[in-house]
Amino acid sequence: MNTKANSLNNYIKSLFAENFDPRGVASKNLFFKKQIFLWLDTHGAATIPELSRGLNISVPKVTSLVNELMKDGLIINNGKVESTGGRRAAVYGLAKKICYFIGVDVKRYYINIGLFDLNKNLVKLKEKIPYPLENTQQALSALIQNIKKFIRESGVGSSRILGMGINLSGRVNHFTGYSYSYFHFQEEPLASIIAHETGIKTFLENDSNAMAYGEFAQGAVKDEKHVIFLNLDYGTGTGIIINKKLYYGKSGFSGEFGHIPFFDNNILCGCGKKGCLETEISGMALIRRVKEKIQGGSPSLLTKKVKNLQNLKLEDVVEAALTDDMLVIELLSEMGEKLGKALSVLINLFNPELVILGGKLSETGDYLRLPARSAMNKYSLSLVNNDTQLKLSELGERAGVIGAGLIARNRVISNEY
Ligand SMILES: [Zn+2]
Known part of the structure; x- marks a missing residue:
């Protein structure tokens, strides 16, 4: 991992940290940056006046924070739109290639793995990787090897992958990261074991829940x-x-x-x-x-x-x-x-x-x-x-991968469980 990618990764991680303490100027700025980031994530690209109104932060303050976020590489200038009074204003949106998320859907005889950019686009998908799901240590190792291979082949450094969702059938406690129907061999939660092996923050999900979320986010649910x-x-x-x-x-x-x-x-x-x-x-x-x-x-x-x-x-x-x-x-x-x-x-x-x-x-x-x-x-x-x-x-085979990837994204970005 090169130093630049490493420091960017640490910066993004601090932006999305769970226990945020908005005291002091530096962390206050980080707090406001996170608000801007989340606002753009929810509402889509926006102009400085729109951000200022939406977040109740002064225009000069928003301008300086947006400039910093651009320098950090997290947001980009999407061009200009007609604004009030015939003036043209710059529109800012999230930089989609700054970081990524992974969704892994474990089926009975194969695995599907997908890579998502920051804007929730599925940018790489590998389907039906042969994999017989068995409740054994070997099957767990094979699952981890398949994930590592996908990451290597994706060409995106693992330091840029901020989270990974994995679906399993049966009893899964998404909050503690324990799976009870598969791979329950050790004291340590399965999510931590896989995170340790891959270097990526890992979230487990029950497969049907993840598929439901996939349809909700990008499928049959309007x-x-x-x-x-x-x-x-x-x-x-x-x-x-x-x-x-x-x-x-x-x-x-x-x-x-x-x-x-x-x-x-x-x-x-x-x-x-x-x-x-x-x-x-x-x-x-x-x-x-x-x-x-x-x-x-x-x-x-x-x-x-x-x-x-x-x-x-x-x-x-x-x-x-x-x-x-x-x-x-x-x-x-x-x-x-x-x-x-x-x-x-x-x-x-x-x-x-x-x-x-x-x-x-x-x-x-x-x-x-x-x-x-x-x-x-x-x-x-x-x-x-x-x-x-x-x-x-509507998503068919992809529902699980999409659900897993987007749930992981939610958990990293807004600590939503
Ligand atoms: Zn039964």
């Missing part, structure tokens, strides 16, 4: 404030957004919708209990049903495509639906109806404006959504479900 995101993948997770904020509960474990006892079916769930919602509404359940049907003699395109049914993956099943495989389409319709009934519970409880179907299974589109919509209307209170749109994910 102006809605109350949103429920269903992550229909091998398992079934939920991210809940209330009043534009992720709802975590006390320890970050909220939204375990997949493990509510919903069916009296004696089917053992991965969590150890029986009859959980995801035993019949999930990718795993769909794979099980497809296998049962094929073994019972039902015709399907999958018999030709997959030699050994034991190796059947969710991707194969989704692809079969999209190439008009009647067996999979019928099973999706059955599952959609159960899903709609389950959604009626969430709708009656939360009165959301929007429910988003995401995760691999949602790529089957209306084969799942339409029966779900119809059952949702049938089983929930009509006055309540009239408020609720049921949409498909």
Whole structure:
């Protein structure tokens, strides 16, 4: 790391420090600079008079702080606009290439990693890096090696990467940085272990929460404030957004919708209990049903495509639906109806404006959504479900990476949890 990059990094870190003490002239200036920075981040590029009015700081003071921020490299002059009285005024915005953030989305068989600039643009994305997720020390080391490789290949020095978000499925406490379902081998929180290995401040997040946030920030959510995101993948997770904020509960474990006892079916769930919602509404359940049907003699395109049914993956099943495989389409319709009934519970409880179907299974589109919509209307209170749109994910595969990267950015810049 060269000295210039190092001192810039320290400067940016001091600007975004958590325990800010705005006493003394130097730290007061830093405090005002942070206010300008955050104002531009929230409202977009602005002129000096706009900043002065917005922040209630005098024009000469804003001018000198903006000049310093330009010298520091944090903001840039974006050119001029017509201002009041026909005068042209300079507009200032954030310098997007000054620092970066990383989002890592760990799936069951691969990882997606993305690099974001300061303006929330995804500037580099590596998808489907082969990675079998197992709860072992070797799998953890492999995850760290893949992240390091991505950083090396990104060409951005790690000193410029201010934060990294990592999604894992299962129980994750985003605040303490502990993961309980995967890689819980040591006393030290997993987030600190990875931060130590990579040199980048690391934040853990539950995958469904991160995907919900991704859709909220850059996907299917437009102006809605109350949103429920269903992550229909091998398992079934939920991210809940209330009043534009992720709802975590006390320890970050909220939204375990997949493990509510919903069916009296004696089917053992991965969590150890029986009859959980995801035993019949999930990718795993769909794979099980497809296998049962094929073994019972039902015709399907999958018999030709997959030699050994034991190796059947969710991707194969989704692809079969999209190439008009009647067996999979019928099973999706059955599952959609159960899903709609389950959604009626969430709708009656939360009165959301929007429910988003995401995760691999949602790529089957209306084969799942339409029966779900119809059952949702049938089983929930009509006055309540009239408020609720049921949409498909807009970001698809990218929802997790985008959520992870932008959550890390929020936590570094505004210490938002
Ligand atoms: Zn369960």
